[in-house]
Amino acid sequence: MxxxxxxxxxxxxxxxxxxxxxxxxxxxxxxxxxxxxxxLLYINLNDRIFIKEVSRVSMSVLLILFLITLLLAMISGLIFLSASIPTQYIKIHMYIIVLPIIVGLIGLFTVNNPIIIGPFTLDKLAWLMGSFILILGFIIQKFCVRYLLGDKNYRQYFPLFTLITVFASVAWLSGDLRLMVLSWGATLLCLTLLIRVNRFWKVPHEAAKISAKLFIVGWLSLVIAVLLLFVSTGHWYIDAVAVDYSHLSFGLKLIIDLFIVFAVIIPAAQFPFQSWLIESVAAPTPVSAIMHAGIVNAGGIILTRFSPVFDNPIAITVLLFIASVSVLLGSGISLVHVDYKRQLVGSTMSQMGFMLVQCALGAYSAAIIHLVLHGVFKATLFLQSGSVVGRFNIPTPLTAKQSYSWIVLGRLLAIVIAFAFWFNSDHSAYELISALILAWSLMVSWNQLVAFSKSAMGKVIGIGMIVIVALVYIVTHHFFNYLLNTVHISVTHPPLLSSILSIGIIVFGSILSIWVARHRNSHTFAVLYLWLVKLGEAKSASIESHPNYLKKYL
Incomplete structure (x- = not known):
């Protein structure tokens, strides 16, 4: 036996x-x-099915735990609204909002293939985005515990921060387009309420009104696109929609994709819809941090999820044009403004433009990596913005004439490295734009860290920093590519003329900036400078000469 x-x-x-x-x-x-x-044939034939069922059951349990912890976080935030709850309770709230982060990270590193459970599609991208927004929310709320202490509306910030992160994480886990739209709408609603928390000051009140109007337009655009998809295909799930989408007419596809374009460029603060982000700088710094780090980048996630249906060449060209122009305008705004938060607004506008360019060129994985790194980077810049005030004692660098040989060396290295990058790539339009931006970034970094440094040790440290940043980028890029390799993304390359147009806009902007920098006394420089200053300024209704609302604290 x-x-x-x-x-x-x-x-x-x-x-x-x-x-x-x-x-x-x-x-x-x-x-x-x-x-x-x-x-034993039966066992062998069905072992994969059995494993899938076990994986499905375990993922179902994980999803239930995730939703329960999200619910606990929401309840905890709402409890803190009560004046009878002591302020020290916020420490307990901090522990509670860590729970969904732990569950989300477990899901991120245990899920392999996409699993559909009810209205949720659980894959690496869903868990990554859900965990990412929750981690950002935790860091920002932790910062607010002391930063906002003493504010009359102290108790209102934490529930709204929690609701924003909860609804956003649910939106990115949603496979059912109805749940995604409702969750995204709730996120925008809570963000609007967060901007206008200080009801006694007219500036954030005006900013909230402007933001609400644009948010409604963007959200309704997404609603219309989803409804058109359902009416045309009879499905609410994007994977099922993609099966029948190819049978739709060119005109209907164009309309749907244009609505998707409007749905992503408005929250991304792209030209000419950047006003809501500019107006909102009056909000407290942590509010700006959650906007710039976790909300404006939603366009990259939406386009990635809708990639199976976002294939109309005209819509892609429109997105490429708007995003490319926004890259230049955002960069210009960040250069001419002296207000630190407005500089960050211009930077965000430019970065989100490049993220949308990546999506339009079919580089969705790169866009996801970009939005995650941008979120971490921008949240850090906002939360440490108070330390910028003391940065006035900056040493005088060398002149361009004194550093001429180092500048030339940096440009040659940048061109060689960018060409090597392009030569070893797949020669796509995205890779060409990446090579151009790589060359430009290397030139700027080399000039600031190496060429204009006075001492030899400073130059060595500058070169070392560039090498370290490059290595960190390579490691991070490979890690995220490995993490997202099981995510199904449909890639549609734009028309060649559209790619040439995007590259032409970016190259033109670069050449114009170089020319303007060399002709600062010209009429063109003055006109361009003043126009960019005006473009980055808030409307007069959102500007107050004196913060009269502070009288409430007397």
């Missing part, structure tokens, strides 16, 4: 190693007078 069991176990191993799980075959082993039929 033991010999029989042992032979059966050996047979199982042979079957599992040699037999393809999708091919039906039998094996007969004769031991004495007993013929053992390879009935």
């Amino acid at each position: 033991y010999a029989l069991v042992l032979n059966v176990e050996i047979l199982m191993i042979i079957f599992q190693v040699k037999m393809k799980p999708t091919v039906a075959s039998f094996s007969f082993v004769k031991i004495g007078e007993v013929t053992i039929v390879g009935f």
Whole structure:
């Protein structure tokens, strides 16, 4: 009997190693007078199904835990609204909002293939985005515990921060477009309420009104796009929609994709819809941090999820044009303004423009990496913005004439490295733009860290910093590519003329900036400078000469 069991176990191993799980075959082993039929075929054929079911059950349990912890976080935030709850309760709230982060990270590193459970699509991208926004929310709320202490509306900030992160994480886990739209709408609503928390000051009140109007337009655009998809295909899930989407007419596809474009460029503060982000600088710094780090980058996630249906060449061209122009205008705003928060607004506008360019060129994975790194980077800049005030004692760098040889060396290195990057790539339009931006970034970094440094040690440190940043970028890029390799993304490359247009706009802007920098006394420089200053300024209704609302604290 033991010999029989042992032979059966050996047979199982042979079957599992040699037999393809999708091919039906039998094996007969004769031991004495007993013929053992390879009935283990059933186990072998269904082992993958069994594993999938186990994975599905475990992921279902994880999803339930995730939703429960999100609910606990929401309840905890709402409890803090009560004046009868002591202020020290906020420490308990901090522990509670860590729970969904832990569950989300477990889901991120345990899920392999996409699993659909009810209205949720659980894949690496869903867990990554859900965990990312929750981690940002935790860091910002932790910062607010002391930063906002003493504010009359202290108790209102934490529930709204919590609701924003909860609804956003649910939106990115949603496979059902109805749940995604509702959750995204709730996120925008809570963000509007967060901007206008200080109801006694007219500036954030005006900013909230402007933001609300644009948010409604962007959200309704997404609603219309989803409704058109449902009416045309009869499905609410994007994967099911993609199956029948190819049968739709060109005109209907164009309309749907244009609505998707409007749905992503408005929250991304792209030209000419950047006003809401400019007006909102009056909000407290942590509010700006959550906007710039976790809300404006939603366009990259939406386009990635809608990639199976976002394939109309005209809509892609429109997105490329708007995003490319926004890259230049955002960069210009960040250069001419002296207000630190407005500089960050211009930077965000430019960065989100480049993220949308990546999406339009079909580089969705790169866009996801970009939005995550931008979120971490921009949240850090906002939360440490108070330290910028003391940065007035800056040493005088060398002049361009004194650093001429180092500048030339930096440009040559940048061109060689960018060409090597392009030569070893797949020669797509996105890779060409990446090579151009790489060359430009290397030139700027080299000039600031190496060429204009006075001491030899400063130059060595500058070169070392550039090398370290490059290595960190390479490691991070490969890590995220490995993390997202199981996410199904449909790639549609834009028309060649559209790619040339985008590259032309960016190159033109670069050449113009170089020319303007060399002709600062020209009429063109003055006009461009004043126009960019005006473009980055808030409307007069959102400007107050004196913060009269502070009288409430007397």
